[in-house]
Amino acid sequence: MDSDLLFDDGLPRPNQDGGFKGATAARAAGISYRQLDYWARTGLVEPTVRGAQGSGSQRLYGFRDILVLKLVKRLLDTGISLQQIRTAVAQLHEAGVHDLSQTTLMSDGASVYLCTSSDEVIDLVSRGQGVFGIAVGKVLREVETSLVDMDEHREQAEASVDELAARRQTRKKIS
Numbered sequence: 053m054d055s056d057l058l059f060d061d062g063l064p065r066p067n068q069d070g071g072f073k074g075a076t077a078a079r080a081a082g083i084s085y086r087q088l089d090y091w092a093r094t095g096l097v098e099p100t101v102r103g104a105q106g107s108g109s110q111r112l113y114g115f116r117d118i119l120v121l122k123l124v125k126r127l128l129d130t131g132i133s134l135q136q137i138r139t140a141v142a143q144l145h146e147a148g149v150h151d152l153s154q155t156t157l158m159s160d161g162a163s164v165y166l167c168t169s170s171d172e173v174i175d176l177v178s179r180g181q182g183v184f185g186i187a188v189g190k191v192l193r194e195v196e197t198s199l200v201d202m203d204e205h206r207e208q209a210e211a212s213v214d215e216l217a218a219r220r221q222t223r224k225k226i227s
Contacts, residue, residue, distance in 0.1 A: 071101030071112025072199075080198040081121035088121065096138060097121050116152075119188070119195050120144055123157065126186050132159055140164035144188075153189035 072080070077099075078088040091097045092104070092111060097120050101112035113121075120141060127137045140157060143166040158165045158176050160183050167173045173185065 071099065071114055072118065074099075074111050074113065076199075076202060077113035077118045077121060079202060080118045080195055081125060082198075083121060083125050087125075091121070091124065096134075097124060097141060115195070115199075118199070119152070119192055122191050122195055123186065123188065126191065127157070127159070127164065130159065130184060131161070132164060133162075136162070136164050140166065153192055155188040157186040157188060159184055 074088055075085055078085045081088070092099060097117060099111040099113045100117055101114050102110070104111050123144070124137055124141065127140060128134075132140075136159075143164075144152070144155075154168060156167045156173055158167055158173060165172075165176055167176060167185075
């Protein structure tokens, strides 16, 4: 799927380089900027649009990167080990964007399983292995909503600044 298609439903546009700044990615994923930086430096979730290139450079994250960040946070919140999360992230990267909305991450508390069909989920649960699942499609929609909300707040803030500037100009003309 072309990355432009991810942004056709009212989602905010990435910057001119095609990505979201680190602060925006962290807010949308529900993590701190410090976590984001650590995960990028340790290779857990690296930005695919643009990585850091020395002091002062800015990482740019794609939509899929933000989705993976949010999934990592969910897995950490459930107590999954970082080693198993690294395995799950590798599986997600191999799965590709095409079927992520139909993907469920299942875990028995020790391992993470990537299920791409309801049959796989049922098979895992019937063997008594599945303890909980994370529907990736639901998380994908949450990330979309977060980005839309942030974009709307930014536009409102810009509009209020423009209104304030207009009032100041009017006052200057009257004086």
